[in-house]
Amino acid sequence: MAVANPSRAQILHATETLVIGAAGGLLFLWANLPGGLISGAMITVAVAALAGRPLAVPPILTQSVLLLLGISLGSLVSRQLIQHMSSYPLTIGLLALATFCSTLASSIYLQRFHGWDQTSAFLAGSPGALSQITILAAEKGADVPAIAVVQTMRVIILTAALPLILALTGLAPAAPAQLTSTSASPLELVALIAASIAVALLLRWVKFPASWMFGAMLASSLLHGAGMVDGGLPNWVRGVALIGIGALIGSRFARMRIKTLLSHVNAGLGSFAVAIVISAIFVAVIALTTNVRFSDIVVAFAPGAMDAMLALALTLHIDPIFVGAHHLSRFVFVTITTPGIVHLFGRPQEDVDD
Numbered sequence: 502m503a504v505a506n507p508s509r510a511q512i513l514h515a516t517e518t519l520v521i522g523a524a525g526g527l528l529f530l531w532a533n534l535p536g537g538l539i540s541g542a543m544i545t546v547a548v549a550a551l552a553g554r555p556l557a558v559p560p561i562l563t564q565s566v567l568l569l570l571g572i573s574l575g576s577l578v579s580r581q582l583i584q585h586m587s588s589y590p591l592t593i594g595l596l597a598l599a600t601f602c603s604t605l606a607s608s609i610y611l612q613r614f615h616g617w618d619q620t621s622a623f624l625a626g627s628p629g630a631l632s633q634i635t636i637l638a639a640e641k642g643a644d645v646p647a648i649a650v651v652q653t654m655r656v657i658i659l660t661a662a663l664p665l666i667l668a669l670t671g672l673a674p675a676a677p678a679q680l681t682s683t684s685a686s687p688l689e690l691v692a693l694i695a696a697s698i699a700v701a702l703l704l705r706w707v708k709f710p711a712s713w714m715f716g717a718m719l720a721s722s723l724l725h726g727a728g729m730v731d732g733g734l735p736n737w738v739r740g741v742a743l744i745g746i747g748a749l750i751g752s753r754f755a756r757m758r759i760k761t762l763l764s765h766v767n768a769g770l771g772s773f774a775v776a777i778v779i780s781a782i783f784v785a786v787i788a789l790t791t792n793v794r795f796s797d798i799v800v801a802f803a804p805g806a807m808d809a810m811l812a813l814a815l816t817l818h819i820d821p822i823f824v825g826a827h828h829l830s831r832f833v834f835v836t837i838t839t840p841g842i843v844h845l846f847g848r849p850q851e852d853v854d855d
Contacts, residue, residue, distance in 0.1 A: 511559060518556040522546045522748030526740075536664030536816045538740055539809070542747025543660055550755040551762070558749045566745030567713040569734065570812055572697050573742060574714075574821040575721020576733030589823075592791065593830045595783050596802060600628060600831055601838075603779035603804060607772040615768045617647070620843055625651040626772060627835050628804030637840060646757070647765045653753045654769035655776070659805035660750060663813055667796055685732040693730055696720040710832050711807055718825065739815070746812040776804045793823065801827035 525545025529537030550556045558566075607626030611617040617625070621643040624634050634652065638645045685693060701716025709715065724730040733739070754762075780802050787802075788795050797820045800810055807828040814824040 511557070514555050514557045515559050515562060517554065518546060518558055518748050518752055519745070521549050521554075521556070522744050522751065526744040526747060534665070535668035536660075536813055538743040539747040539812050539816060540661045540664060542744040543657065543751040544747075546748045546751030547657060547754045548751075550752055551757070551759055554755070556748075556752045556755045558745070558752050562745070563749055564713045566742050566749065567711070567808060568694075568697055568701060568717045569738060569742035570746060570808070570815065571701070571714040571717025571719075572693060572721045573734055573739045573815055574811060574825070575697075575718040575723075576725050576730075577815070577818075577821050589826060592787055592793065592798070592801070593827060595787060596827050596831055597834050599780055599783040599802060600804075600834055602783075603628065603776040606779050607775045610772055610775045611651075611768055614771060617768070618643070621648060623843060624648050624839070625768075626776070627839050628655070628776065628831065633836050634839065637843065641843060646761045647768070649753075649757065650762055650765040651769040651772055653757070654766070655773050655804060656750055656753075656806045656809055658773055659803050660747075660809045660813065663800065663803060664817060667799065667817060683732040684735045685730050689730045689732070690734070693721060693724060693734075696724060710829065710836070714808060714811065715825070715829065718821070722822075743812055743816055746808055750806070750809055780804055794820070797823045800824050807832055 522542035522545060525541035525543075526538040527541070528545075529541025531537075534540065546556055604623065604626040608619070608622040611622035611625060612619060620641050621638070624638050624641075624643055625648045627634055635645060635649065637643075638648050684690075697717035697720040700720040701713045704712035704716040704719075721730075721733075725733075734742075784795075784798050784802050787793065787798050796817070800814055800817070800819050801824045803810055810828055811821065811825055813819070814821045
């Protein structure tokens with residue numbers, strides 16, 4: 502399949518996006534803010550996008566950033582990080598229940614307090630799987646701009662607020678002993694990147710969700726776990742990946758009008774609050790019944806985008822296996838169950854066709 506060369510305008514837009522994101526990320530890092538690279542890039546790009554700048558991150562760059570993120574996450578994997586695997590069935594089961602409850606509660610809130618139709622309210626309340634939710638919303642004739650505002654606001658707030666909350670409350674863990682700043686040798690880096698691309702393409706071929714990120718994470722974790730690679734990506738490359746993820750999230754506002762954002766901001770904040778309260782109840786239950794670190798549970802149960810939450814896991818030194826397994830499970834749960842629930846309880850198809 503032929504790959505279209507990017508136009509001059511697309512190159513300029515992508516360059517502007519990355520420059521703005523890098524400036525914001527470095528500013529937040531200089532201010533010593535938790536998660537500064539990703540949060541700073543996200544916020545500055547979002548502000549510039551809302552101000553009317555045509556910002557965008559092209560697919561090839563998005564895939565490269567996700568690949569680098571996956572490699573970095575895989576380099577954190579060690580035997581110590583899989584000690585809580587015995588609790589996964591319980592916590593993943595509770596996550597599925599939490600996802601259903603928060604989606605239902607958010608949907609009811611949007612219908613009762615903001616007059617949304619049932620289909621739009623349910624899709625807006627579904628955490629994660631934004632691309633699938635948007636496609637389904639268009640097919641069902643739901644309010645796509647309103648859903649995009651609510652979903653994007655939830656990701657932005659979580660990505661910006663979680664590092665600050667964990668740091669201010671003293672819950673963010675210190676960097677673990679096994680996390681090293683040493684870089685792999687040039688030959689090891691070539692092997693690491695080649696294996697990551699190969700596994701990512703394999704997962705993409707079988708239509709595995711978030712294949713670039715999880716493929717690279719799987720290859721990197723296997724190579725590091727087997728002792729075939731010692732060290733990870735250079736710190737500056739890791740920083741580029743975090744800035745790229747932040748810029749990618751912030752660029753979602755480029756297709757959003759300020760009028761549309763303002764008209765749904767109350768709905769977005771209210772539904773976010775409802776989802777957070779429901780999630781907090783389940784986080785408290787797991788914290789009291791298991792020995793999993795509280796910070797790991799918080800990020801794993803945060804109803805945000807999978808790539809953003811895993812990026813936070815990287816920058817906050819949180820268990821990537823635990824967080825990745827739970828956000829992947831949520832993604833699969835939402836992707837599988839949402840179309841059926843919308844078909845059963847959403848707006849009748851004949852109304853959409855009319």
